[in-house]
Amino acid sequence: xxxxxxxxxxxxxxxxxxxxxxxxxxxxxxxxxxxxxxxxxxxxxxxxxxxxxxxxxxxxxxxxxxxxxxxxxxxxxxxxxxxxxxxxxxxxxxxxxxxxxxxxxxxxxxxxxxxxxxxxxxxxxxxxxxxxxxxxxxxxxxxxxxxxxxxxxxxxxxxxxxxxxxxxxxxxxxxxxxxxxxxxxxxxxxxxxxxxxxxxxxxxxxxxxxxxxxxxxxxxxxxxxxxxxxxxxxxxxxxxxxxxxxxxxxxxxxxxxxxxxxxxxxxxxxxxxxxxxxxxxxxxxxxxxxxxxxxxxxxxxxxxxxxxxxxxxxxxxxxxxxxxxxxxxxxxxxxxxxxxxxxxxxxxxxxxxxxxxxxxxxxxxxxxxxxxxxxxxxxxxxxxxxxxxxxxxxxxxxxxxxxxxxxxxxxxxxxxxxxxxxxxxxxxxxxxxxxxxxxxxxxxxxxxxxxxxxxxxxxxxxxxxxxxxxxxxxxxxxxxxxxxxxxxxxxxxxxxxxxxxxxxxxxxxxxxxxxxxxxxxxxxxxxxxxxxxxxxxxxxxxxxxxxxxxxxxxxxxxxxxxxxxxxxxxxxxxxxxxxxxxxxxxxxxxxxxxxxxxxxxxxxxxxxxxxxxxxxxxxxxxxxxxxxxxxxxxxxxxxxxxxxxxxxxxxxxxxxxxxxxxxxxxxxxxxxxxxxxxxxxxxxxxxxxxxxxxxxxxxxxxxxxxxxxxxxxxxxxxxxxxxxxxxxxxxxxxxxxxxxxxxxxxxxxxxxxxxxxxxxxxxxxxxxxxxxxxxxxxxxxxxxxxxxxxxxxxxxxxxxxxxxxxxxxxxxxxxxxxxxxxxxxxxxxxxxxxxxxx
Numbered sequence: 137x138x139x140x141x142x143x144x145x146x147x148x149x150x151x152x153x154x155x156x157x158x159x160x161x162x163x164x165x166x167x168x169x170x171x172x173x174x175x176x177x178x179x180x181x182x183x184x185x186x187x188x189x190x191x192x193x194x195x196x197x198x199x200x201x202x203x204x205x206x207x208x209x210x211x212x213x214x215x216x217x218x219x220x221x222x223x224x225x226x227x228x229x230x231x232x233x234x235x236x237x238x239x240x241x242x243x244x245x246x247x248x249x250x251x252x253x254x255x256x257x258x259x260x261x262x263x264x265x266x267x268x269x270x271x272x273x274x275x276x277x278x279x280x281x282x283x284x285x286x287x288x289x290x291x292x293x294x295x296x297x298x299x300x301x302x303x304x305x306x307x308x309x310x311x312x313x314x315x316x317x318x319x320x321x322x323x324x325x326x327x328x329x330x331x332x333x334x335x336x337x338x339x340x341x342x343x344x345x346x347x348x349x350x351x352x353x354x355x356x357x358x359x360x361x362x363x364x365x366x367x368x369x370x371x372x373x374x375x376x377x378x379x380x381x382x383x384x385x386x387x388x389x390x391x392x393x394x395x396x397x398x399x400x401x402x403x404x405x406x407x408x409x410x411x412x413x414x415x416x417x418x419x420x421x422x423x424x425x426x427x428x429x430x431x432x433x434x435x436x437x438x439x440x441x442x443x444x445x446x447x448x449x450x451x452x453x454x455x456x457x458x459x460x461x462x463x464x465x466x467x468x469x470x471x472x473x474x475x476x477x478x479x480x481x482x483x484x485x486x487x488x489x490x491x492x493x494x495x496x497x498x499x500x501x502x503x504x505x506x507x508x509x510x511x512x513x514x515x516x517x518x519x520x521x522x523x524x525x526x527x528x529x530x531x532x533x534x535x536x537x538x539x540x541x542x543x544x545x546x547x548x549x550x551x552x553x554x555x556x557x558x559x560x561x562x563x564x565x566x567x568x569x570x571x572x573x574x575x576x577x578x579x580x581x582x583x584x585x586x587x588x589x590x591x592x593x594x595x596x597x598x599x600x601x602x603x604x605x606x607x608x609x610x611x612x613x614x615x616x617x618x619x620x621x622x623x624x625x626x627x628x629x630x631x632x633x634x635x636x637x638x639x640x641x642x643x644x645x646x647x648x649x650x651x652x653x654x655x656x657x658x659x660x661x662x663x664x665x666x667x668x669x670x671x672x673x674x675x676x677x678x679x680x681x682x683x684x685x686x687x688x689x690x691x692x693x694x695x696x697x698x699x700x701x702x703x704x705x706x707x708x709x710x711x712x713x714x715x716x717x718x719x720x721x722x723x724x725x726x727x728x729x730x731x732x733x734x735x736x737x738x739x740x741x742x743x744x745x746x747x748x749x750x751x752x753x754x755x756x757x758x759x760x761x762x763x764x765x766x767x768x769x770x771x772x773x774x775x776x777x778x779x780x781x782x783x784x785x786x787x788x789x790x791x792x793x794x795x796x797x798x799x800x801x802x803x804x805x806x807x808x809x810x811x812x813x814x815x816x817x818x819x820x821x822x823x824x825x826x827x828x829x830x831x832x833x834x835x836x837x838x839x840x841x842x843x844x845x846x847x848x849x850x851x852x853x854x855x856x857x858x859x860x861x862x863x864x865x866x867x868x869x870x871x872x873x874x875x876x877x878x879x880x881x882x883x884x885x886x887x888x889x890x891x892x893x894x895x896x897x898x899x900x901x902x903x904x905x906x907x908x909x910x911x912x913x914x915x916x917x918x919x920x921x922x923x924x925x926x927x928x929x930x931x932x933x934x935x936x937x938x939x940x941x942x943x944x945x946x947x948x949x950x951x952x953x954x955x956x957x958x959x960x961x962x963x964x965x966x967x968x969x970x971x972x973x974x
């Protein structure tokens with residue numbers, strides 16, 4: 137199968153392998169449902185009894201994410217980890233403290249971290265119930281959210297994405313705990329002028345997949361992730377270009393060899409998250425022919441998502457084929473066929489099986505991070521097998537050979553088991569799992585004591601690493617890479633295959649392996665010495681037992697002759713029992729007049745028992761048996777006992793045979809009686825049949841009579857109903873006439889009352905006319921008097937006017953007189969004064 141290869145190191149994929157192993161371990165905890173083996177394989181359902189082996193592996197695998205966390209730790213269960221990188225992003229007013237470190241280093245690489253989130257989301261979506269059954273679902277979701285929180289903050293503008301935090305060159309020159317970091321941690325971003333389609337599209341895929349995980353848990357958070365995913369996909373597709381070209385310095389570490397696979401991958405996840413038809417059109421009719429590379433199987437990795445996209449879109453072909461248009465369905469079928477080609481390449485017995493595997497069956501593509509491909513392949517194989525089971529697809533065809541979902545699952549299990557210790561070295565490559573696993577791994581945080589205050593240079597890291605680990609900080613959960621391709625050759629892999637050389641560690645491993653081999657050789661030599669001693673003892677015992685064996689052989693020969701004689705007798709007896717009259721004679725059964733068949737004891741047939749009484753054989757006279765056995769020339773006590781027991785068994789068989797003959801005779805007699813009863817029954821049935829036929833004829837006549845009677849009764853019933861109806865009508869008419877008569881009577885009474893009223897009114901009118909004339913006269917008088925009174929009133933008013941005018945005149949005159957009187961008074965006063973003066 138083809139592969140896009142990266143030029144740089146890929147330390148981060150240790151996390152991705154763990155993510156895929158999470159899936160494989162979760163899948164292998166599925167309940168083995170009961171069912172018939174001849175029918176189709178059962179559809180995966182709720183998890184049942186958890187297999188401890190894979191549950192423990194799942195727990196350790198998920199623990200690796202806790203080890204790698206950056207930022208302010210919450211509910212931290214790793215005693216030697218603490219808060220770190222709290223200032224990441226602050227120079228740009230961003231909070232990039234979360235996220236996860238790259239393997240044993242302290243750099244945050246966006247491309248592999250986003251791919252980790254996508255794979256982990258896929259695992260939770262498909263096998264969350266299995267994780268939950270193993271009590272690890274919450275841990276997986278927490279680790280996923282730790283990454284997605286970082287990715288959301290890294291996408292702080294619609295067309296900008298931070299893709300790296302930290303300087304790899306400076307980081308690799310310094311061996312220190314993440315909690316003790318003090319160096320500057322620069323940010324690298326992609327934008328409209330520095331394109332990064334691959335990393336932006338992968339981040340879009342991660343957020344779209346994670347939005348499905350949290351859709352029912354936190355709908356607001358899920359909607360936020362989906363919005364970022366859509367913006368990132370639009371940014372990636374609009375401003376196309378590889379981030380390895382835009383940012384050359386990343387080529388040394390995570391060099392991307394193309395971006396079309398990430399565009400298909402992201403669009404596929406966005407279609408699953410939104411149901412928007414435009415995303416499905418993007419991967420089918422618009423870009424399928426240009427980007428998909430149908431018919432060319434590839435390896436699934438952080439740099440190449442084609443195989444994952446083909447399996448993901450096969451899901452649509454398995455379950456939603458009829459919903460799309462014809463052109464879309466044709467293209468989805470091509471994705472599925474290519475996914476099947478990937479599966480055929482993985483199956484070891486397939487005609488198209490890949491040759492990229494070790495002698496022990498492990499998929500082997502590259503010596504650098506060699507476990508990434510087998511575990512990722514196991515991941516896809518498990519998914520595809522479950523899609524087949526759920527859609528009731530019984531098999532796939534690989535160049536004429538057919539394979540079942542169980543074959544794919546067996547392949548996935550073989551890869552997982554290899555990682556967990558089923559390999560030539562009998563070593564688990566998941567650190568902390570099993571009794572034997574690598575002890576010195578390339579990891580800064582795990583190799584330095586938590587209370588260390590110093591920083592170690594790159595040249596000193598090997599010595600310090602071992603010294604730190606001896607002080608009790610094992611890094612459990614890390615995934616270690618196995619030795620080279622041809623494992624039986626005896627090569628041991630150390631930290632060099634993780635990306636950084638450590639020859640002292642290699643020496644340690646080689647020395648340890650040499651000691652193990654010496655111990656194994658000594659143990660094997662002691663086993664050989666022990667076997668030689670046992671062989672000598674066996675030869676001595678064989679020599680001593682030859683004489684006794686000859687004696688035993690003679691006894692055995694006599695026993696064989698005796699048994700052959702008994703068998704011959706039984707055969708002749710059986711032949712006699714096969715012939716009825718000879719069987720009767722042999723068993724002493726005869727016919728007696730007036731009684732019928734009787735046995736050798738004179739019991740008639742009616743008294744015979746169906747049970748076989750074997751109690752008489754438990755107390756057979758020993759002398760009788762020995763007397764019989766003497767006829768066979770036996771002289772040994774043990775031999776006589778054997779012949780006695782054999783003879784007892786022969787007599788028992790004969791007795792049983794005679795009892796069976798009796799049973800046959802009884803059964804024949806009972807059968808004859810039953811036949812007679814059947815004959816009588818048949819005659820009785822014939823009589824009953826004649827009676828039934830006679831009765832049937834009578835019944836037919838009665839039915840005809842009843843039919844005629846029913847017709848007459850029907851006509852009479854109809855006439856009665858008509859008469860009843862007519863009577864009802866007449867009664868109704870009588871009631872209506874009676875009502876009409878009452879109404880006429882009422883009208884007549886009303887008329888009489890009205891006439892009386894008219895008469896009284898006429899009389900009243902006559903008297904009223906006289907009164908009216910009188911009133912007219914009185915009215916005329918009243919009018920005349922009123923007219924006179926009005927005239928008098930007018931006269932009086934005129935008189936009053938005159939009186940008022942006179943009153944006014946008199947008032948003026950009175951005022952004048954008063955004024956004159958006052959003047960005269962004043963004159964008098966003056967005159968009096970004048971007189972006094974004189």
